[in-house]
Amino acid sequence: MDTGNSTVVTEFILLGLTQSQGAQILLFVLVSMFYLIILPGNVLIILTIRSDPGLNAPLYFFLGNLAFLDASYSFIVAPRMLVDFFSEKKVISYNCCITQLFFLHFLGVGEMFLLVVMAFDRYIAICRPLHYATVMSPRVCYALLLALWLGGFAHSIVQVALILHLPFCGPNQLDNFFCDVPQVIKLACTDTFVVELLMVSNSGLLTLLYFLGLLASYAVILCRVKGHSSEGKSKAISTCTTHIIIVFLMFGPAIFIYTRPFRVFPADKVVALFHTVIFPLLNPVIYTLRNQEVKASMKKLLCKHRVF
Template sequence: MEQENSTVTEFTLLGLTESREIQLFVFVLIFSFYMIVLPGNLLIIITIRSDPALTAPLYFFLGNLAFLDASYSFIVAPKMLVDFLYEKKTITYQGCITQLFFLHFLGAGEMFLLVVMAFDRYIAICQPLHYANIMNRQVCYALLLALWIGGFTHSIVQVALIVRLPFCGPNQLDNFFCDVPQVIKLACTDTFVVELLMVSNSGLLTLLCFLGLLTSYAVILFRVRGSSSEGKSKALSTCTTHVIIVFLMFGPAIFIYTRPFRTFPADKVVALFHTVIFPLLNPVIYTLRNQEVKSSMKKLVNRQVLCGVE
């Protein structure tokens, strides 16, 4: 990535907190969390790919959700954990731009995937007779390709706006990773127009997707109100799971990107959950409420244990 408009070669990260005790506590917490939850996400992917019974679009998208979330969790957390061990925390200009790119690339991809999953559930519940024809394999792959392209387009716009800014002096980022709000503040120029474009690109898009998703699930529940008790219960369980994930994903993003880029006391805590904690929890929450995946997962684990014993 070229650095034509910048004399800054690296940024200093101020980190999550200056307290060594709190840093140690967060380090142990996040490291333990990763050792427990990250293998769970990998198990979800392996289970869905290895079980022929889990070939429905729902499981195809769930496997991709687990992959996106696991990938997303590697953007910030590993460097954050390493930085906890050092007094001075730095990141190169190129490293900062790269981190920012993948953060928005995978984050937007996951956001679009949740929209696709909502569409899938709408067709499955509201038009069950046409579901197999509408959500065939070609359509699923086309939707997956579209969300990857959408995530790339969203992210490359962010990066294109950032690299055009001059960075000629201050280089302290008041955070534990590189993101648009903090990086823009260090530019040696008036950034009002850029901030407006960023809010429109990230904030408005996030808010519209969030409201659209909530509306879609409300429509689904309205459509199944006259169904049998079993059908209504299954639809309610599915929608509840999706809505939980939507709030976990979109709540922090709306807080961060739909307002002017000003510092608030809760910013770092929200960013921690948004970039480290919630991504790994999303597929796990979904899986815990899905009996088919849990059953297949138990069978897979039992087979591996038996093979190990033999």
């Protein structure tokens, strides 16, 4: 095999979450139960929004896309992780590793863009209600949706392009249960300072700016809500509070992982587990549990198709 500038390493060995067999079995049971219960909930949210004409507002259009993105995101890591719990040697090929990394950032950044779009939607609805129908027309909603997919794709392509130029010719053990930028970069057979700096700027700084911008936008929205009627104020505060919870769940772990130098911290794997498996499935569910319209429509859908 040519060892010049080509990739010598053809596979990576994943060290996994833990080496304890008992802990692996416990995690398998917990993650499987969570996965099998919450994932159908996301599918139900999508079906409910699509089947109820009363939920054709932009808010619910974006919520349905959030559920779709989160459900898709959960398929990137969780299924393979569950299989690897019972594998003696957790091996992933170089190509599969790059593919996993690509979709992780593609869907992850797409969801971040979507949260920005949802914040913009709430700002227009609450602060510019007379212009809402014009600004958030179906055409604009689809254009924003296309923009978030293109933005996620562009970001992910940059991540992958930077890694593909790195030579891998020695160690191939990834101290994680999936492939991600920080762990893969450490295995490169070259000085990676510039690449790490670019990665932190492209992922970490971008994530932090989005997070701070979203918090600032919701602070403005909540300040504007003060002048509304008590009923409208209560509904707006409830919606914004839910969005803020989702923003913290999505951006908090990402900031922890990508905004610091690529050093190992004891909590890295736990944060990564919540970031890639737990939180994505919870986000739409948290929103739905706090939204009376979606809950009522969901109950109607379940009653309609109930088999006696």
